[in-house]
Amino acid sequence: QVKLVESGGGLVQPGGSLRLSCAASGSTFSLYAMGWYRQAPGKQRELVAMISSGGSTNYADFVKGRFTISRDNAENTVYLQMNSLKPEDTAVYYCNVRRGSLSLWGQGTQVTVSS
Numbered sequence: 528q529v530k531l532v533e534s535g536g537g538l539v540q541p542g543g544s545l546r547l548s549c550a551a552s553g554s555t556f557s558l559y560a561m562g563w564y565r566q567a568p569g570k571q572r573e574l575v576a577m578i579s580s581g582g583s584t585n586y587a588d589f590v591k592g593r594f595t596i597s598r599d600n601a602e603n604t605v606y607l608q609m610n611s612l613k614p615e616d617t618a619v620y621y622c623n624v625r626r627g628s629l630s631l632w633g634q635g636t637q638v639t640v641s642s
Contacts, residue, residue: 529553529631531622536636539612543640547607549622549633559626561598561605565618565638572621576607580626589615612640 535547547563562577562585576596577585584596595608605622617640622633 531624531631531633533620533622533633533636536620536638538639538641540642541612541614541640543612544608544610545612545638547609547620547622547636547638549605551603551605551622551624551631556603556624557600559624561622561624563596563605563607564621564623565616566621566635567615567618570618575620577623578605609638612638614640616640 530552531549533547533549535545537545539545558580560577560579563575564572565575566572574587575590576594578596578598586594593609593611596605598605616638618638619635620638621635624631
């Protein structure tokens with residue numbers, strides 16, 4: 528059974544940092560694209576960052592220069608390093624892995640940026 532488990536969310540002050548992790552199990556994900564989406568209350572889910580199986584990255588404009596996505600294929604894990612966090616980054620962050628028509632989601636982890 529394929530499973531994605533996110534961790535690392537929490538409460539942080541503006542300007543602070545968090546590191547999200549998403550561990551995948553039940554398959555080998557080295558050939559999958561892996562990424563992060565987020566959904567704030569009352570808003571649609573939106574792409575934050577993606578990393579391809581080859582390591583190419585894609586970021587939403589609102590996180591460029593602040594967030595960094597990386598992956599460890601040996602550990603089937605994708606990370607999101609979030610720096611210079613802003614209150615508007617508050618959302619539930621979801622891990623996603625995909626290949627072709629297959630798209631899998633984690634359960635989400637809450638990130639709250641507030642003083």
